Amino acid sequence: MFHAMPTHATRVSAAVEPIRWTAQMVRPLTDAGVGSQASFLRKTFNLASVGGSERLHISALGLYRAFINGERVGNDLLTPGWTCYDQRLSYQTYEVAPYLKAGENVIDIWLADGWYRSQMMWAKNAIYNTWGDKIAAIAELRSGPGAAETLLRTDISWQSGLLPILKSGIYFGEIYDARLDDLQTRSGSEVVPFDHSVLLPHETTPVRELEPLSVQSSWKDSQERTVYDFGQNSGGYVAFSVRGEEGTRVVVEHAEILDQDGKFDNTNYRTAAATIEYVLKGEGEESFRPHFTFQGFRYARVTIAGHGEITSIASIPISSAQIPTGTFTSGHPLVNRLVQNTIWSQRANFIEVPTDCPQRDERLGWTGDAQVFAPTACYLHESHSFLAKWLRDVMADQREDGAIAHVVPDPTRLHPQNFPGFFGSTGWGDAICTIPWTLYEHYGDAAVLQETLPAMVKWVDFVWSISDGPIVMPPRQWGARGFSFGDWLQPKGPSEKPLPTIGDDAAATIYLYISSVVTAKAARVVGNVEIAARMNERAEIVKAAFAREFIAPSGRLVYDDQTSYALAILHDLIPAELLPAAKAYFKATIARSEGRIGTGFIGTPALLPALLKIGEPELAASVFLQEEVPGWLYQIKMGATTIWERWDALDKKGKPFDPAMNSYNHYAYGAVCQWLFEAVAGFRPDANAPGFEHVIFEPTILPALAPVSAHHDAITGRIAAGWTLDGDVATYTVSVPDGVSGTLVLAPGYGDIVLDGTPVTAAGNGEPTRAPLAAGQHIATFRIR
Ligand code: BGC
Secondary structure (H helix, E strand, O other), rough: OOOOOOOOOOOOOOHOOHHHHHOEEEEEEEOOOOOOOOEEEEEEEEEEOOOOOOEEEEEOOOEEEEOOOOOOOOOOOOOOOOOOOOEEEEEEEEEEEHHHOOOEEEEEEEEEEEEHHEEEEOOHHHOOOOOOOOEEEEEEEOOOOOOOOOEEEEEOOEEEEEEEEEHHHHOOOOOOEEHHOOOEEEEEEEEEOOOOEEEOOOOOEEEOOOOOEEOOOEOOOOOOOEEEEEEEHHHEEEEEEEEEEEOOEEEEEOOOEEEOOOOOEOOOOOOOOEEEEEEEOOOEEEEEEEOOOEEEEEEEEEEOOOEEEEHHHHHHHOOOOOOOEEEEEOOHHHHHHHHHHHHHHHHEEEEEEOOOOOOOOOOOOOOHHHHHHHHHHHEEEEEHHHHHHHHHHHHHHHOOOOOEEEEEOOOOOOOOOOOOEOOOOOOOOOHHHHHHHHHHHHHOOOHHHHHHHHHHHHHHHHHHOOOOOOOOOOOOOOOOOOOOOOOOOOOOOOOOOOOOOHHHHHHHHHHHHHHHHHHHHHHHHHOOHHHHHHHHHHHHHHHHHHHHHHEEOOOOOOOOOHHHHHHHHOOOOOEEEEEEEHHHHHHHHHHHHOOOOOOOOOOOHHHHHHHHOOOOHHHHHHHOOEEEEEOOHHHHHOOOOOOOOOOEEEEOOOOOHHHHHHHOOHHHHHHHHHHHHHHHHHHEEOOOEEOOOEEEEOOOHHHHHHOEEEEEEEEEEEEEEEEEEEEOEEEEEEEEEEOOEEEEEEOOOOOEEEEEEEEEEEOOEEEOOOEEOEEEEEEEEEEEO
């Protein structure tokens, strides 16, 4: 059976081990460039004795794996990780005494293309050698922590040889010829020019294997290939054992779906081959899992060329999201599956970098997706250091004029000719403002605000400069300065009678307002009154301009679509006197789409919170729970096990939408889980006491979801909340961690309130009722109508 690889190398966490490097970055002279057979570096060295606290500090240009005396060091995957390598290169530190012995020792460092030089981005403009064309390694063995004695370092004396890995790439997959696994050096190495100042201790949890997924069913297809269904779409790789003749080839292809005829279909992978090939050496049972790649898949199709037989196979998910911190369950099985699908989409897209998808020739750190998903990410998994690390790369890729890259790490920054102007979209670039604030709210991290504030200001000033004023008019042309994705994938309804969608100008102007407000708040927290004042003033100017430009005297918003109303209402952009009318227009947009969603990537996270804000919980529940396209639950009914990129990825017969852009594993629409935690279970952080020092409990009782139960392991402890419904009487149970305070906030319509056995007088005057909650368990009962 397959288990996560055991190891006895302790990885030393990042912060404690900054070192002054003396080693050199050396490349194997056997390396023939991108897409060629992988190489290793080797050094034989002697130790008089083993002290017990020897540490290996190591990194590479490309991906590496280290072995001492034949044993793999640690079980971290895809090391050194993915950052903007020209400015920031992570290194790992391992305690390696258990591997060492007095006398002769041998260290091998395996190297492969990885994100550094294998294909990045898609189609004819794909980029190779993105950050450089020479893979290399740097390593230093010290006798102990800190400035201890250096026992070994990489230099020109290291030898090199070829690995059994004939080819590997992040999108490509890996070809491994086991007949070549007797590693022999055949050449030397060369020092490559390298600026040691870019080296930094890896800043977050390593990518590691998660629990294996076993085969749920398998069958032979018309070409005698075996298709395995692991029952769960994920990001990772297969691990298999095989018996057979020397030279037999095992080819593994991957897919997320079966098409309407039940056929294995991975046309949506586009130019990502995503194939694993293993050539047997024909000695008994052989086991294999790839080293330097991963795939996004639920199904694996195995072809055996020659004589051999798979004796066991499993799907091994991998992720940086190693620590689950939240669950949400309800009485609605489709909703519970939706939450599970979001958890799996986070795992598959939190592999070193928050990506859009794990399967096709993209898998990029799309900023817009990350900004809408960040709050949900923090509820579901420990995400602090992961997102903080990535924000540093967002800043590294920020352009001189303040534009934020569409994807980070950004392959186009060093190759602008391939994808000109691949930066500067509102709704996407705003990640530099909204994500630091999310980390502040969830983890009380003011340092990340301090660190990112200058980049926030540069971004807000960039957006203002697009049209040199409060109304932002993004050009339509891709690559033009200020181009915006608007509300990406906003449903338009039937083409012959399309539904209104938000204009890029309104979406961009709303986000200029959102980021000006967040930047002002961040500046206030870190005590920068000048910036706080400037951004506040800017926000007021944008708010007034938005009303002038996009709100008719009748209260109708000019684009009259769901995203406009949802964002404008959620961010208080509608003058009070026009709000009643705007609420009616908002509801009309939902009626116009037959009660279905009419929002895309940036509108969707705002839709349900905005409906609650205008006092429409039933309407919010019906939009959330309707099971037709577009909608969250349609994909669940269609058997999805992760979140789809598009609402209409499969039609009712299971026919896939155009594979040119159809990922079945995009977490963006999973951002609705934030609403499930904050509005339905009802707990959220309080920016005035961030990091869940104080918790606000404000449940919205939606009978169709009863009973509801949720918890979140915050940095202050476990927060839990849940409710049951008996007729019109809700029983709300909450748990407040020690040392934490809470406030219960009950909607104006909730009455007959009893808290911990004591009646509570409702606030009345349409005001919510508030009651303080000390640490501990609390039970409140109240009538919901
Ligand atoms: C990506 C999305 C991204 C979008 C923006 C798509 O190709 O997959 O995640 O947000 O482009 O255009």
